[in-house]
Amino acid sequence: MTDTDVLVIGGGGTGVGVARDLAMRGIEITLCERDGLGGGTSGRSHGLLHSGARYAESDPEGARECIPESRTLKRIAGECIRDSGGYFLQVAGDDPAYFDEKRRACEEVGIDFEVLSGEDAREAVPALSPDVERVMEVPDGLIYPSRLVAATARSAQEHGAHVHTHAPVSDLHVENGHITGATVSGIDSNTGKRIDAEYVVNATGAWAGRLDERLAIEMEPAKGVMVAVPFDGLDRVLNRCREPDDGDIVISHPEQAILGTTSVPVDDPEEYDQEDWEVEQVIEECAAMLPGLEDREPERVYWGVRPLYAPDEAEREQRGISRGFFLLDHKARDDLGGICSIVGGKLTTHRLMAEAVADHVAERLGVEAACHTAEETLPGADDPALLDRYVGEFDARGPADEDVLGV
Ligand SMILES: Cc1cc2nc3c(=O)[nH]c(=O)nc-3n(C[C@H](O)[C@H](O)[C@H](O)COP(=O)(O)OP(=O)(O)OC[C@H]3O[C@@H](n4cnc5c(N)ncnc54)[C@H](O)[C@@H]3O)c2cc1C
Known part of the structure; x- marks a missing residue:
């Protein structure tokens, strides 16, 4: 007799997505986030x-994953996202052939876009640089990650999942080459509670390779900085239309612009240098698109660490590629049954990643129910105050969107 059908370790976008998907299929779930x-x-x-x-020209497959996933989130995630639209900007000095290549690639993969002159774009967004020569308007948007993660977890709970925060998983238990559960701290104020499960999902992102040395997972985490400055009247995502580089994306919040980012490999996702040059470079580069950024004092600076899977990174450049995702079946890889890991990916594609994991787990458990996560609206989707209450309940307030949250 087990305590739960599935133990999901890690409560980022991927873990809560997995919990929601499996719970909607009638499978009993316990999710533990440290x-x-x-918080990762x-x-x-x-x-x-x-x-x-x-990603249209560099990774059409990755782009094709984003197209339906971004549409799905626009449909089901309400105030967890904003359908702002976005611009790809060719600035004086940028290679015009790159712009034309992206345009062709967007046509090929089926992304709707419109090409505007610099003048027309400046009419819509007067703060744009006079050096902007051409623009592609695309259906980009923005995610409020704290709300998205909290609402997804709330949905999982409403379908019966048990969600534990401040509950780090330490030991995995193995019997006869099969994982039978794990030791978790922080539940019922016990220092180490044993949770027995039929199956375990390792959704610990950049920390996936550190969960247990019997799981041979080579991660290659890469840090990136984001700089929030006061700015209003933008109302679009801005992407520089050039080979991906530092400081080529500006996200527009109601009263702030969030500038990013860099990509620097780190040895340890916990401890890495937070360097001034990254902040300075990001501001300088983004100011080529929006000159008004130059004299803004940052209100918030934060770093994140990408959960990159080393074998994938070895074949690709650090950016300009899609962050593909990988479902690792440890029975096949490490002769350890009852556990899989999910690594890589993007927040935009977390639902698709979760569906892949849930299909895998349901098959192992002999459950035939199909995925319905793309059809059901998230709880509180149209009520920002309720979403922010969920954020508070799950202690999900992160630096990415703290300026828009009411908690
Ligand atoms: C700088 C940067 C910019 C990005 N920008 C974008 C973007 O604009 N759009 C986009 O779509 N994606 C973006 N991404 C990628 C995206 O954020 C990630 O791919 C995604 O959020 C990863 O989610 P995850 O759930 O897999 O990992 P995480 O969110 O890291 O979740 C893993 C969780 O596991 C927990 N954990 C670890 N060990 C244990 C343990 N032993 N017990 C319990 N819990 C544990 C951690 O605390 C963590 O919360 C960006 C990433 C970075 C770093």
């Missing part, structure tokens, strides 16, 4: 809801 929900990378991401345009 921090508040989203999800609550510290940039918050771009990718239409796929960023």
Whole structure:
């Protein structure tokens, strides 16, 4: 007799997505997050809801994942996202051939866009630089990660899942080459509670390789900085239309612009240098699109660590690629049954990642129920105050969107 059908370790976008999907299929779920929900990378991401345009020419497959996922989130996630639209900007000195390549690639993968002159774009967004020469308008948007993670967890709870925050998982228990559960702290004020499960999902993101040395997972985490400055009247996501580089995205919140980012490999996702040059470079580069940024004092600076999977990174450049996701079946890889890991990906595609995991787990458990997560609206979706209450309940307030939250 087990305590739960499935133990999900990690309460970022991926873990709560897995919990929601499996709970909706009638499977009993216990999710344990060592921090508040989203306390790892999800609550510290940039918050771009990718239409796929960023990856259209470099990774059409990744772009094709983003297209339906961003549409789904626009449909089900209400005030957890904002359907702002976005601009890809060709600034004086940028290679015009890159713009034309992106335009062709967006056509090929099926992303709706419109090309505007610099003058027309400046009419819509007067703060744009006079050096902006051409613009592609694309259906990008933005995510408020704290709300998205909290609402997804709330949905999982409403479908019967048990969600524990401040509950770090330490030991995995193995019997006869099969995981039978784990030791979790922080539940019922016990220092170490044993939770027995039929199956375990390791959704610990950048920390996936550190959960247990018997799981051979090579992660290659990469840090990135985001800089929030006071700015209103933007109301669009801005992407620089050039080979991806530092400081080429601006996300627009109602009273702030969130500038990002960098990509620097780190040895340890817990401890890494937070360097001034990253902040300075991001402001300088973003100011080429929006000159008014130059003299703004940052109100908030935060770093996040991408959960990159090393074998994938070895084949790709650090940016300009889609962050593909990987479902690792440890029975096949490490001869350890009853557990899988999910690594890589993007917040935009967390629901799709969760669906892949849930299909895998349901099959192992002999459950035939299908995925319905794209059809059901998230609880509180149209009520920002209620969403923010969920954020408070799950201690999910992260730096990515703290300026818009009422908690
Ligand atoms: C700088 C930066 C910018 C980004 N920008 C975007 C963007 O604009 N758009 C986009 O779509 N994506 C973006 N991403 C990517 C996206 O944020 C991540 O891919 C996604 O949030 C990862 O979610 P996750 O749930 O897999 O990992 P996480 O959110 O890190 O969740 C894993 C959780 O596991 C927990 N955990 C670890 N060990 C244990 C343990 N032993 N016991 C219990 N819990 C544990 C951690 O505390 C953590 O909360 C960005 C990432 C970075 C770093």
